[in-house]
Amino acid sequence: MNKEYMDLAFFYAEKAYNLDEVPIGAVIVKDDKIISYGFNLKESNKSVLEHAEIIAIREASKKIDNWRLDGCSIYVTLDPCPMCASAIKQSRISFVYSALENLDKENSQLIHKIFENNTINPFVSFESNIDAERSKKMLSSFFKKQRNK
């Protein structure tokens, strides 16, 4: 875990914030080099697929020219949803570092199950709540801003 990459994920989350998107950012790193990044653009690009992690995975595969992202780490400012968790798993990303645990218990259980299912895809290491206060503060501020509109 390198705090610098988490800071960068927050930098991208802030870009989403400024576009009135739920502020979530993601950065993919391999061998201490930044491969790709993404931030939530669901409303702007009118697609549920435009989550930070999906965008980062799409760009990483383009850059590496391979769907296999073995040895990569993904830094995210909030636990991935089941869609993104499964995409991470299938792309064989090796390490997931998340700033904040998913507060929806059912979704949280689901993503743990997705990460732990090693029948088809290899093991993925998952560490959460790395920078919980910062992520909570950003999300709270976002939802407060939206309510006041």
Next chain:
Amino acid sequence: MNKEYMDLAFFYAEKAYNLDEVPIGAVIVKDDKIISYGFNLKESNKSVLEHAEIIAIREASKKIDNWRLDGCSIYVTLDPCPMCASAIKQSRISFVYSALENLDKENSQLIHKIFENNTINPFVSFESNIDAERSKKMLSSFFKKQRNK
């Protein structure tokens, strides 16, 4: 359920087959009109995101100009993986018709949980094994062809 749309999903699955991709096809329908389709292009496009369902959802959102696909049905030739199931759920697709149940028990349980979790996203109706023999035959033929290479 309209058998004609499932036939069309198989038509697209065959396109994947001919490209040496695991043969899976998907068709999205609304108000008895075909909105979009997709077939597995994971190897060709070098991305785990290039599943039939994801491609179909991406195109449907573009066409409808909205991430909300309420009232749509998706026809698939094999149960979706957790990534696709969660994308279907989040896009608010109303009906899922699958030709064949996922044979991996863990993944099968996961997608049922994803479809049943109605805390955030609305109810999705899921019907499987609609044309199981046809799907099995196509998949077996594909894996046999790959082994013989």
